[in-house]
Every structure is written in C-alpha cells, then in structure tokens.
Amino acid sequence: MSPGGPEFSPFVQGYWRLAEWGMSSAELLSFISQHVAHGITTVDHAPVYGDPSCESLFGAALKLDPSLRNRLEIVSKCGIENPPEGGGAGAVAYYDSSKGAIIASVEGSLSRLGGDHLDVLLVHRCDFLMQADEVAEAFVALKASGKVRHFGVSNFSPSQFSLLQSRLDAPLVTNQVEINPVNFGVVSDGTLDQLQEGRVRPMAWSCLAGGEIFQGQSAQMIRLRATLEVLREELGAESIDQVIFAWIMQMPSHPVPILGSGNIARVTAALGALDLNLSREQWYRLWVASKGHGVP
Amino acid sequence: MSPGGPEFSPFVQGYWRLAEWGMSSAELLSFISQHVAHGITTVDHAPVYGDPSCESLFGAALKLDPSLRNRLEIVSKCGIENPPEGGGAGAVAYYDSSKGAIIASVEGSLSRLGGDHLDVLLVHRCDFLMQADEVAEAFVALKASGKVRHFGVSNFSPSQFSLLQSRLDAPLVTNQVEINPVNFGVVSDGTLDQLQEGRVRPMAWSCLAGGEIFQGQSAQMIRLRATLEVLREELGAESIDQVIFAWIMQMPSHPVPILGSGNIARVTAALGALDLNLSREQWYRLWVASKGHGVP
Amino acid sequence: MSPGGPEFSPFVQGYWRLAEWGMSSAELLSFISQHVAHGITTVDHAPVYGDPSCESLFGAALKLDPSLRNRLEIVSKCGIENPPEGGGAGAVAYYDSSKGAIIASVEGSLSRLGGDHLDVLLVHRCDFLMQADEVAEAFVALKASGKVRHFGVSNFSPSQFSLLQSRLDAPLVTNQVEINPVNFGVVSDGTLDQLQEGRVRPMAWSCLAGGEIFQGQSAQMIRLRATLEVLREELGAESIDQVIFAWIMQMPSHPVPILGSGNIARVTAALGALDLNLSREQWYRLWVASKGHGVP
Numbered sequence: 001m002s003p004g005g006p007e008f009s010p011f012v013q014g015y016w017r018l019a020e021w022g023m024s025s026a027e028l029l030s031f032i033s034q035h036v037a038h039g040i041t042t043v044d045h046a047p048v049y050g051d052p053s054c055e056s057l058f059g060a061a062l063k064l065d066p067s068l069r070n071r072l073e074i075v076s077k078c079g080i081e082n083p084p085e086g087g088g089a090g091a092v093a094y095y096d097s098s099k100g101a102i103i104a105s106v107e108g109s110l111s112r113l114g115g116d117h118l119d120v121l122l123v124h125r126c127d128f129l130m131q132a133d134e135v136a137e138a139f140v141a142l143k144a145s146g147k148v149r150h151f152g153v154s155n156f157s158p159s160q161f162s163l164l165q166s167r168l169d170a171p172l173v174t175n176q177v178e179i180n181p182v183n184f185g186v187v188s189d190g191t192l193d194q195l196q197e198g199r200v201r202p203m204a205w206s207c208l209a210g211g212e213i214f215q216g217q218s219a220q221m222i223r224l225r226a227t228l229e230v231l232r233e234e235l236g237a238e239s240i241d242q243v244i245f246a247w248i249m250q251m252p253s254h255p256v257p258i259l260g261s262g263n264i265a266r267v268t269a270a271l272g273a274l275d276l277n278l279s280r281e282q283w284y285r286l287w288v289a290s291k292g293h294g295v296p
Numbered sequence: 297m298s299p300g301g302p303e304f305s306p307f308v309q310g311y312w313r314l315a316e317w318g319m320s321s322a323e324l325l326s327f328i329s330q331h332v333a334h335g336i337t338t339v340d341h342a343p344v345y346g347d348p349s350c351e352s353l354f355g356a357a358l359k360l361d362p363s364l365r366n367r368l369e370i371v372s373k374c375g376i377e378n379p380p381e382g383g384g385a386g387a388v389a390y391y392d393s394s395k396g397a398i399i400a401s402v403e404g405s406l407s408r409l410g411g412d413h414l415d416v417l418l419v420h421r422c423d424f425l426m427q428a429d430e431v432a433e434a435f436v437a438l439k440a441s442g443k444v445r446h447f448g449v450s451n452f453s454p455s456q457f458s459l460l461q462s463r464l465d466a467p468l469v470t471n472q473v474e475i476n477p478v479n480f481g482v483v484s485d486g487t488l489d490q491l492q493e494g495r496v497r498p499m500a501w502s503c504l505a506g507g508e509i510f511q512g513q514s515a516q517m518i519r520l521r522a523t524l525e526v527l528r529e530e531l532g533a534e535s536i537d538q539v540i541f542a543w544i545m546q547m548p549s550h551p552v553p554i555l556g557s558g559n560i561a562r563v564t565a566a567l568g569a570l571d572l573n574l575s576r577e578q579w580y581r582l583w584v585a586s587k588g589h590g591v592p
Numbered sequence: 593m594s595p596g597g598p599e600f601s602p603f604v605q606g607y608w609r610l611a612e613w614g615m616s617s618a619e620l621l622s623f624i625s626q627h628v629a630h631g632i633t634t635v636d637h638a639p640v641y642g643d644p645s646c647e648s649l650f651g652a653a654l655k656l657d658p659s660l661r662n663r664l665e666i667v668s669k670c671g672i673e674n675p676p677e678g679g680g681a682g683a684v685a686y687y688d689s690s691k692g693a694i695i696a697s698v699e700g701s702l703s704r705l706g707g708d709h710l711d712v713l714l715v716h717r718c719d720f721l722m723q724a725d726e727v728a729e730a731f732v733a734l735k736a737s738g739k740v741r742h743f744g745v746s747n748f749s750p751s752q753f754s755l756l757q758s759r760l761d762a763p764l765v766t767n768q769v770e771i772n773p774v775n776f777g778v779v780s781d782g783t784l785d786q787l788q789e790g791r792v793r794p795m796a797w798s799c800l801a802g803g804e805i806f807q808g809q810s811a812q813m814i815r816l817r818a819t820l821e822v823l824r825e826e827l828g829a830e831s832i833d834q835v836i837f838a839w840i841m842q843m844p845s846h847p848v849p850i851l852g853s854g855n856i857a858r859v860t861a862a863l864g865a866l867d868l869n870l871s872r873e874q875w876y877r878l879w880v881a882s883k884g885h886g887v888p
Contacts, residue, residue, distance in 0.1 A: 159486030
C-alpha cells in the first residue's frame, strides 16, 4: 500500500453495514471464509460502524474459527466519538485524536474483534483539534506494544496528511477516501496527486455511491447509468458494478475499492473487474457522463 | 511563536481602533500600563490603522513614560498603501512589498511609535506583485540595521507563505489571520495545518467577529449565541467572550488572540479564558452551532 | 524560463489560429520572418490546434526556408486525443499521457513541423490517469533520442505540477496557463506562487481573453475597458493590448505572453508593452476594475 507498508488484497471487504445483514455468527463465518477463499483477505471496520458494532459481530464469528485471523488483514479506525452519555440534548458527536483516546479506541477494537493486533489503524476523520505530535506518540506506543502494525488516515485533506506525516518516521500507509463516478473530487483537489507522489495507495469508500447510481433520477444519474451500460456491453462485463470498480482501480494512485455488500455472489462478482481494462477513451467517457461536459 | 522566534504574551492587545477610543495620551498611558501589569505585553499596530494613526497616538503616550517600551513587544505591519494624493478620482488603495516600500514603512512606524526597533514586522497582505527575493532583501537589511527583530506575515495563503519562507533563513514567526466562531476557514483550508507543521503560532484577529456574534440576527448567530451561553454556564465562565477566546486558543496551532477593546475591564476579563478548558465535545458543539450540521 | 531551462523571447507567437488566417506558405514564411526579425523567436504549437493542423502549415512554410528553424524555439504539446475514428456517437475527446502516446505525439509533431527536434514539449492538460513515472520515462527517452530538449506542462494545478516534478531530474521549464484581466485565478490559487518559488516562468495564454475585453457588454468588461483606456492614456501606450501585456508581464513570476494575432502590425505593436511600466497603484487599479471591489 505504501513504501514499507502492508499488502492488501485487490479488494477490501467492508463491514460497516454488517449489523443490517442479519447474519448469525456461523453465517458470518461462512461469508468471511468464502471471500477469503476468493482472495479478499483485507477487511475494513471502525468502532463507530453499526449497532451492535461490526467489530463485535465479526469478533464473535472469528471465535468460531480462530485460525482465520491469520489469513486476514484487519483495518480499523479511531477518532470519532458519539455524544457522551448524559451529555444532554445538545451534546454532539465529535472527533478525538488525543493519545489517550486513540489508545483506548484500539483497545476497544481489539476486545471486540479478538486477537492481539490490528494490521492497520486509520484516523477516521481529521480532528480539527489534532495535535500531530500527540497522534505520533500514540502511534509509537501502539507499535511498540504490538497492538497495531501500520498506520494511516481517512478523509484527510492534503495539508492534514502532510501535517501528520511530518511527525512520523514511517509513511502513512493509506488515505481512505470517497471515490465513485458521482463524487471524485479527490481526483482533482490534490488528494490523489499527493498519494501518487508518495507512492501511497488510497482505499476507496462508497464506490457505488450508496446505490444512487442504480436508482437516482437526476440527469447526472441517468447519464451515468446509460454510459455505464454501454461500457458494460463494450467490455463484456457482467454488471455495471464491475465497470465502476475497474474505472476506480485504473486511477493512477491505484485505489483499492472497499466492497459493501453482504451477498457473497455480488462480492465475488466484483472480482471480475480485475479482468477489465477500460481504454482511456472509455475511462474519460464516464468522466464526461458524470460532469455533463467534455474535458477542457 | 516559532522556532527561534519571539515570545508573546498569551493575548495581544490590538490598537486598530485606538483613534475611536478618544483617550488622551495620559489615559492611554494608563491603559497600556494596566494591561502590561496584567501580563499583556504584546501590542499590535499597523501604519494603516486609524486616523490619526494608532502608531502616532501610541507613540505620544509612550513618550510620557519611555521606560514602558522595554516591557512591550511591538508588532507592526507594512505593505498596504493608501491611494496616492492627487491620484485622481479613480485611484485605489494598493499593496506594495517592494524593498523600498517595506523599509520606508518601518521607518515611518518607528518615527510615529518612537523607539529604535519593532519587535515583529508583518507583511500585512500578500501583494500579488510580491517579489519574494526583494522582500527577503528588505528583511535582511532591517534585521542588520537593528530596526526589526523578527518577521512574519498576515492573511497569507499557504502557497504565499511557502513562497516567502523559501527565500528566508529564519522561520516566519507568525501568520496573523481571522479566527472566530463565524469565520474559521483557516481551520480547514490548510492555513493552520501549515502553521502547526512548522510549529508556528498564528495570531488571531477579529476573534469576536466584530461584535456580530453579540448582535447578529441570522440563524447562525442565534445558534452561536445560544450555544455560547450554554457553554458559558457549563464552564462557569464570566462571559461568552471568554468562551470564544478559549475555543480559539484550544486550536492545536495555539493561536494568540488579539483583543480589540479599549475598556480595561473587558481586556482583563479576557484573561479568564486562560483558566477555561473546553472538552472536545464542547469545542465541537460550537463548531456544529456555527455550521448548522454535525461533524461528517 | 527555469533553472537550467531554455531562453524564450519576451513574447511567444502562438499559432493555434493559424488555419483561420488563410495564409499561403509564402505568406506565412514572410510572417514568421518578420516576427523573428522583431525578436519574437519562440513559437507555440500543439497537435490539436487547427484543421489543417497549425504544425502542418508551419512545417510547409519552414520548408521554403529551412535555415529559419535554427532561429526559432519551437514549443509543442502532447496529451489531448480526439475521439477515436469509428468510436461511435458517444466517443469523447480524452487525455493520454502514456509513454507510447507521448512519444507518438512528438513524432507526429516532428513529421508535420519538419526538423529533428522540439525545443520544448508541454503536457497539454493534466491527464487524470497520469502515471507520473511513465511520463518521466517518456521524457527520458525523448531527451536521449534528441527529439525534445526541454519539458514543461500546461494548465497543471500545483499538486499535479508537484507530482510530475517529483519524478524528474530537471525542473519543468514552464506551466502554460490562462492569464488575463478577466481570468487570473492563477494569481491567487497558488499556481503562480509555486512557479515563483521554483523560479519557473509561466507562459500566459488568452492574454486578451479571446477578445471579450474589447467587445463584452457585462459590467465587468465595461469597467475593464474604461480603466484600460485611462491607463493607456496615463502610460502613453498605443493600445490597450499593450497595457494588458504589460500588466501580465509585471506579475512577479514573470509570465511570457503568447500572442494570438496573425497581423504582423498587431504582433509588433505588442512589443511596445516592454517599454511600459505600470505603477503598483496602476496595476491594482486594473485588478480592482476586474473584481469590482477594492483590495481587502
């Protein structure tokens, strides 16, 4: 993922909707085993995903077959806090990247997931109160204790990324950002340029734009669907999902898409995107469909 | 304020409205002596503030007790020029950061303020005609002559700051920027990230948003006042001014607020902010009140 | 133009509209000879300019007097591709900065222009699929083969410029960007700051805003024309063109304007701008006329 960083599978299985899937631990174990068997070994979690937490549900499944842990790269996050209990009506969710909060968050993740370490810890959002020195201290402590092997960020702007990186000995291993044919501001706002410059691969969240591409009725969505359907035919792809994933993976910073489905058939179908190769004209055709105008 | 830079008091007394205060020199001397006695020893001026100039009025007061000068850190600025006399109806105010203009500006400030040096000189606004090499030459000459001890900027974007810094041997000691709960674009546009990365502290102007927070009738102002009032109670603060100053000072680049009042009671009351400590949830509650939505 | 880079004439003759000028090869040869005789020795082309291509027409004229080539610095570009033939109704123009496309583009330019080298090759637009390593490989190969002497870019954002520069041994020699009194976003968005920091001079395209300044009826255009006319009188300039070119050349990154006219009288008249010197107040007066408000 970055110089000296971890290796990820070509896709990451995301678990932010796990609580909605209604799987028993045995069903979840089967799901995990199947995507691992298909080569998707990296999984994405966060303490704030789901109720009950996706980490708890995932940990319960892993308990049924602890040998599975060593075949996984587990990514989790830190830094978003729910409104404090008893905080009153006006209390808000907030960010906390203090050393204590980061370490406590990792310990919470490990207690829910089981196992003794996270492969990668991401700072979930850039805390406007982020003391970069303090985050660096937390990373050093977590690395020394063996609780976390690698560190990255999520949704960081270029200046936030540069600031935190300036305090670290090792490169941040990723910046997990939104990339899809509806929202790809990171293509032009410097975020992906910075990552390519540092040879750091982004993780891409919301690759299918939360389903909006499939159902939206705006002119943009109608254009996108029509163009995706044409590209699907031209490429001989099985689905427009595959076309979208291929479109994202062809970006020169080599984003790693996060899959959000709990349907194993849909998950494994995504792998078909690895065999697709959009021509540059095809890639830009989708860009044009999204923007509604040609390239400058 | 920065590596190798000067030390400032926790607050800076701003004098841009001095001409409006209607103080005699003796009254002003008393005002200065009082805030110095309370530990506010750094003062902020600019050649373009006031008519008559705040520098002239301040200099006249200092003449009554020259010993006071050595207890002060005097910040002044350069680079904004009024429309030239006889310039005709269309003549405009403009920026000038030529070597000659910078040196002449400092000499003018010293003649008005008295004394033989400024502690800090700031380039007031980034001149779009700024020849960074020429500014650097002016700084070198002013340092060599003893007329200015440290150099910084005001209202510079990150790229402007980086450009000027690239020509200097010593770090710029500050970037004086607007920070208040209404306008805090510098929190997210990279300005404060860059300063934290370089361990440079901003000076914060317009901390109370020109009073808009106290009187404004927009939905945003009403939300802000209500939240500030709740926070004031929770924190046991004496005023919402104190809450605002504490909110600004807790930013991780450690901004130094500039006070704008000529009322010594209000000035010294601001010092109470030093004893306040907003929780992260409280800090973000004011962020949410300003934005009108929760954190992403 | 940059440390170790080529020297350009004070103006660049642009040929993007050459096909519209209706010149025979002999007439074009005469035009070229005349602007060269006036010291304008740098010419700007691109494979995508004109139908027939400006490169073909220019090459045909040079064939009539091959000795002229050595008195010219020829700039051309690469990276924009027309919709593929037979690409169907939906096919789009796109960017291609693959190694093969860059080398093929240069070979096409050389076959049209004649001669064995380009003095400068610019990447015309930043390809969102730009693999910076691959562009660098293409540059190395083109330099080694003697086909291109220097490399630069056009319309690159600061992060795109920084990314590509990070893979190159020599500084990019220019960033060709739009600069005129209507559109000068590069003055404030960091583009020109970055160039000044690296001591790289921009080339300025569309200096006269495509003629909009002369004919536009918006409030902004009316203000601009009125102010330009006043400045023309104050400066004793022959035309407002001259005032505009002088305004652009006084920017501290030292932009080199590209001329777009095929009228030799108008081309040589532009040279009068080299003798104009706007005061800073005059420079900002045009800024104010464009913005519709004074400097902050």
